[in-house]
Amino acid sequence: MCAYGARHRQHGRLMKEVLAPIALAEYHAMEEEKTVEYLHRMSQDPKDLAEHMKLLIASIMFDISHAYTVTDKDDPMLKLAMQANDDFVRIALPGAYLCEVFPIMRYIPEWTGIRFKQDAKKFRKTLEALRDDAYEKIKVQVRNGTAKPSFTQSLVERNQNPTPEEESLYKWTSVATLSAMESFFVAMSVYPQVQERAHTELMNVVGTTRLPGFSDRPYLPYIEAMIQEILRWNPVGPLGLPHRLIQDVIYRGYDIPAGTILLANSWAMLHDPDVYPSPFEFEPERFLTTTTEPKLSADRQILNPDPRRHAFGYARRACPGQYLAEDALYIAIVRTLAVFRIGPMDKTKTVDDVEFAGIICHPKSLDCVLIPRSTEAVSLIPGL
Numbered sequence: 414m415c416a417y418g419a420r421h422r423q424h425g426r427l428m429k430e431v432l433a434p435i436a437l438a439e440y441h442a443m444e445e446e447k448t449v450e451y452l453h454r455m456s457q458d459p460k461d462l463a464e465h466m467k468l469l470i471a472s473i474m475f476d477i478s479h480a481y482t483v484t485d486k487d488d489p490m491l492k493l494a495m496q497a498n499d500d501f502v503r504i505a506l507p508g509a510y511l512c513e514v515f516p517i518m519r520y521i522p523e524w525t526g527i528r529f530k531q532d533a534k535k536f537r538k539t540l541e542a543l544r545d546d547a548y549e550k551i552k553v554q555v556r557n558g559t560a561k562p563s564f565t566q567s568l569v570e571r572n573q574n575p576t577p578e579e580e581s582l583y584k585w586t587s588v589a590t591l592s593a594m595e596s597f598f599v600a601m602s603v604y605p606q607v608q609e610r611a612h613t614e615l616m617n618v619v620g621t622t623r624l625p626g627f628s629d630r631p632y633l634p635y636i637e638a639m640i641q642e643i644l645r646w647n648p649v650g651p652l653g654l655p656h657r658l659i660q661d662v663i664y665r666g667y668d669i670p671a672g673t674i675l676l677a678n679s680w681a682m683l684h685d686p687d688v689y690p691s692p693f694e695f696e697p698e699r700f701l702t703t704t705t706e707p708k709l710s711a712d713r714q715i716l717n718p719d720p721r722r723h724a725f726g727y728a729r730r731a732c733p734g735q736y737l738a739e740d741a742l743y744i745a746i747v748r749t750l751a752v753f754r755i756g757p758m759d760k761t762k763t764v765d766d767v768e769f770a771g772i773i774c775h776p777k778s779l780d781c782v783l784i785p786r787s788t789e790a791v792s793l794i795p796g797l
C-alpha cells in the first residue's frame with residue numbers, strides 16, 4: 414500500500430476526480446448494458462449465481478479501469494484479477510504475518526523458507542502480470558492517440574509513473590463490491606418481506622413495461638435505504654485497512670507512538686445496539702425518515718446515522734470508490750429484483766444461520782435460488 418505523502422495525495426486527487434459522481438454518470442449507460450448481459454446469463458443458468466455476479470462486477474470495473482471488455486468467466490484478465498484479490502485478502506489480514514509484530518523478521522533471508530516473503534513475491538508477480546497485459550497496451554494506445562477513456566488512460570496521460578499497485582484499480586475493489594452484492598442476495602433470501610417491499614416500490618415507480626435504470630434512483634427511497642442497510646449489516650471492511658500513524662498522538666489519555674498500526678473496528682460501531690437498535694436484523698426502514706430532525710436515543714445519541722461514514726473508512730484513506738460501488742450495487746439490485754424472486758435454497762434457513770467471515774467480509778455461504786417472477790418480467794430483458 415502507498416504510504417501517506419505527496420504520492421498518495423496525488424493519486425488520491427486523481428481517483429477522486431475520476432470516481433466523482435459527476436464523472437461516473439458517463440458510465441451509467443455501460444453499467445446498464447452490462448446488467449442486461451448479466452440478466453441474460455442469469456435467466457439461462459440461474460444456478461450459477463456466484464459466477465454471474467463475479468462477471469458482472471468485474472466487467473464494470475475493468476471497463477472503467479482499463480476500457481477492457483471481460484468476455485466470459487474464463488477471461489484471462491478476470492482470472493489474474495481474482496488471483497490478485499485472493500492474495501491481497503490473505504496478505505492484508507492484520508496479524509497474518511509475524512513480521513508485523515516483530516519487524517526485525519523482515520531481515521530473515523528468503524532461503525530460510527519464511528512465508529511472508531514468498532507470498533509478497535507471488536502477489537507482486539500477479540500484479541505485474543495484470544499491469545503488463547492491460548496497462549502496457551493502454552500505454553501504447555495513449556501514445557498512438559487511440560486509447561478509450563478509462564482510469565488507466567487518465568493515469569498514463571498525466572504521466573505520473575504509477576506504481577504497480579496504483580495501476581491496478583481492480584485489486585480489492587471488485588471483491589469488496591462483490592461481497593456487498595452477496596450480502597444483498599443473502600438478506601433477500603432470509604427477509605422475504607423486505608424483498609417484497611422493495612419490489613413493490615419498484616413496480617409503483619417503474620411499472621411493468623421496462624427495466625429500472627439510473628434515472629429512477631431518486632424516486633426509490635426504500636431501495637436506497639436497503640443499500641445503506643447492506644453496508645451496515647455486513648460491513649465489507651469490518652476493520653477497514655490498517656492505518657499506520659505518521660506522528661506521535663495522544664488520544665483520550667493514551668500515548669500512541671508514530672509507526673503504530675491502528676485498526677478501526679467498524680463492525681462494532683455498525684452493530685452498536687445503542688446506535689442501531691436490533692443491529693443483527695436487516696431493517697432498511699431504520700434509514701427512512703420523515704422529519705429532518707435526527708432521532709435520538711435515551712442518552713441523546715443520534716439513532717441510525719448514515720452507516721457509510723464507517724463502511725467506507727476514514728479520513729485521508731477513506732474509500733475513493735464509494736460512489737462507483739454504490740452505482741454498481743444499485744443497478745445490479747434493481748434489475749435483479751425486477752426480473753427475479755430470490756429465495757433460500759434451504760427453506761428452513763433463517764437470519765440466525767447467516768455467518769460472515771474475512772478481512773473483506775463475505776457471507777460464508779450463498780445458498781440462494783433465483784426464480785423468474787413471471788414470463789412478462791423475463792420479457793423485459795432486451796434481446797430475449
Ligand code: HEM
Nearest residue numbers: 586589590593649650653654724725726727730732734738
Ligand atoms: C461496496 C464496496 C466497497 C466498500 C464497502 C469499500 C470500503 C473501503 C474501506 C473500508 C476502505 C479502507 C478505508 C480505511 O481504512 O479508512 C477502502 C479503501 C479503498 N477503496 Fe474501497 N470499498 C468498496 C469499493 C471500492 C471500489 C469500487 C473502489 C475503486 C474503484 C475502491 C477503491 C478503494 C481504494 C483505492 C482504497 C484505498 C484508499 C487509500 O488507502 O487511500 N473501493 N474501501
